[in-house]
Amino acid sequence: MRPVRAEIDLAALRANLGLARRLGAGARVWAVVKANAYGHGLSRVVPALAAADGLALIEIGDAVALREAGYARPILLLEGFFEAAELRLFSSHAFTAVVHSAEQLAMLEGAALERPIDVCVKVNTGMNRLGFRAAAAAGAIARLRASAGVASITLMTHFADADGERGIAAQLASFDTVASAAGLPQCTANSAALIRYPQSRRDWVRPGIMLYGCSPLPDRPAEAIGLAPVMTLSSRIIAVQELAPGERLGYGGTFGAEQPMRIGIVACGYADGYPRHAPAGTPILVGARRTRIVGLPSMDMLYADLSGLPEAGPGTAVTLWGRGLSADEVARAAGTVSYELLCSLNARVPVAVTGAA
Ligand SMILES: *Cc1c(COP(=O)(O)O)cnc(C)c1O
Secondary structure, eight states, X not given: OOOOEEEEEHHHHHHHHHHHHHHHTTOEEEEEOHHHHHTTOHHXXXXXXXXXXXXXXXXXXXXXXXXXXXXXXXXXXXXXXXXXXXXXXXXXXXXXXXXXXXXXXXHHHHOOOSSOEEEEEEEESSOOSSSXXXXXXXXXXXXXXXXXXXXXXXXXXXXXXXTXXXXXXXXXXXXXHHHHHHOOOEEEOOHHHHHHOGGGOOSEEOOOGGGGTOOSOTTSOHHHHTOOOSEEEEEEEEEEEEEOTTOEESGGGOEEOSSOEEEEEESOOTTTTXXXXXXXXXXXXXXXXXXXEESOOOSSOEEEEOTTOTTOOTTOEEEEEBTTBOHHHHHHHTTSOHHHHHHTOOTTSOEEXXXXX
16 A cells, blocks of 8 residues: 555644643633644544634534534634525524624625524734724624624634734734723634733634644744644655766756765655645655655655665655654745645545544
């Protein structure tokens, strides 16, 4: 069998959620499981998220599947509804909707719902992606309060630079101004804010990436935060090539050997989810040893430099990311973020679940 594998460690997921809960210090936790639980498989991870107060995602089909599988706690749709016809599902399945726009507000006011729905009204405090501007928030809240379709209202915002230089101060100040006037429960704090700015946590927090064991902060490795990787992508060397000086490697011959080199051909490529744009030098584990990839990853294979690794050969285990080599580090070398690597895991990769309770 082709040796590429993803291992999903549910014990690590439970531990990471435990850390998020401790950082939340009593805040209720929406575990963010959008994008198929950041590539880990929604139905696979849900059993390990029993300690979360609710699940937050984007995809209404997945939300319906959660209810059908018996998930009874709150479910938050982070972009809310896109058309009035969907509101029926929110009502029948008790989904909580983010309401971020005047269009959604009008749909909600015009709907005749069997049961009113819970909403999170989103305030745009500087992300400038979704939400009512602070000056318009009071008007939106008043209309929601007057709407027969609305059961409860929570005030929500999303930080743009909790992991960066600007931080959250300006956004939090804007949010607090709206919040103190509104007197509603509040929902803030993605992973970066939860870890870096404990003062930003409110009644609800919304950690995502940290649950999967990656760090949202460029200057703090996951391990230093106390996070454990949930996904480990591994494979094996399936062939070895000895390159003579001047010989080139793979499609386009983008890499040339300057001295005699041993190259391990690894059964993992971009159709498995490895980034094609990862440059030569991107770290990889061969056995327990760190080395680098060289050449251009192809659809099914990539190339590991075996210089100084005489013990490595066909059959040697390789870790692309996960335990022993963080997805954050691989992502940084490849000019992307761990989120993208995790979400890219392809359906053809067999998955083994470990650490079930
Ligand atoms: C994805 C998302 C989160 C989680 O963000 P992380 O950086 O993964 O912790 C929280 N809130 C909203 C609105 C999101 O879209």
